[in-house]
Amino acid sequence: MPILIGDTAPDFEAQTTEGPIRFHDYIDGHWAVLFSHPKNYTPVCTTELGYTAKLKPEFEKRGVKVLGLSVDKLEDHEGWARDIEETQGAALNFPLIADDGSIAKLYDMIHPNANDTLTVRSVFVVGPDKKVKLKIEYPASTGRNFDEVLRVIDSLQLTANHQVATPVNWKHGEDVIIVPAVSDEQAKEKFPEGWTALRPYLRIVKQPGA
Structure with a gap:
């Protein structure tokens, strides 16, 4: 079943570039952004991860934790992280999840009509109550607008209070x-x-x- 706005974001355990995490424990008391990538060493994703790293102070100012996800092995993330820093001018400064496909399936990130193996570019914004507040999906060919993600978070936090x-x-x-x-x-x-x-x-x- 697809995850809808208002649903509790499914919990999971994962290996990341910053060590193992349990999602609900990691984001406890914070807002969170979870966004997926089709796979490592893809050009559009490289630009997205670099730009998100540059925006980390803006996310922190809003009390938001950011997590990326790619259906690739943890050891492959290390080489990709070096590429991101060298080509985008910003080092990866938030966890990048190494998914075996189970989290992508849990969050309905794989759409067979688009591609039966690669994740689409999904974005989930999760509130401190662990409920999904925003869900956006992009085609693999289109880079996401993370300034828009910040804008929506500003709106969500304002209208929540x-x-x-x-x-x-x-x-x-x-x-x-x-x-x-x-x-x-x-x-x-x-x-x-x-x-x-x-x-x-x-x-x-x-x-x-x-």
């Missing part, structure tokens, strides 16, 4: 939307500085805490 939603193309610091479940009377208490009502159901307010 305030009764707001984020509009199209929203970025941290921009105005947000008061959710319909909050009445105008409740909104007066939550947002005493007021809001702009474009429609009764579309109430624009400054981002809380911005």
Whole structure:
């Protein structure tokens, strides 16, 4: 069965470039990003891993742990890590899981209609409650946008703590939307500085805490 938003992210044990982990223990109390790669020494993945390594301070600022996954042996990861550092200018600084295929199957990362052996480029964002908050899948030919992953995490963390939603193309610091479940009377208490009502159901307010 596919994993859907709101499902508990399946737990697993794995060998990684930073030692053995149990997924739920490793991410305990943190947000997490788990993203898969078709296999080692693939050109698009090399660029993705290098860029994600450069973004590590941004993930840490948000309390997010990042894990990559490739269906390849641990000893093969070492040589690929050297290639990533030499070609992308950033050393691998987060765990890269050596999967025997079991985790890829557990997370439904292998789609027979695309390829019956290689993982698609899956991204899972998991909350501190270990629930899946976001799931994105890319074709093997298209590199992922990790700036977008950070943007969505900003939205997820904001909306988890305030009764707001984020509009199209929203970025941290921009105005947000008061959710319909909050009445105008409740909104007066939550947002005493007021809001702009474009429609009764579309109430624009400054981002809380911005």
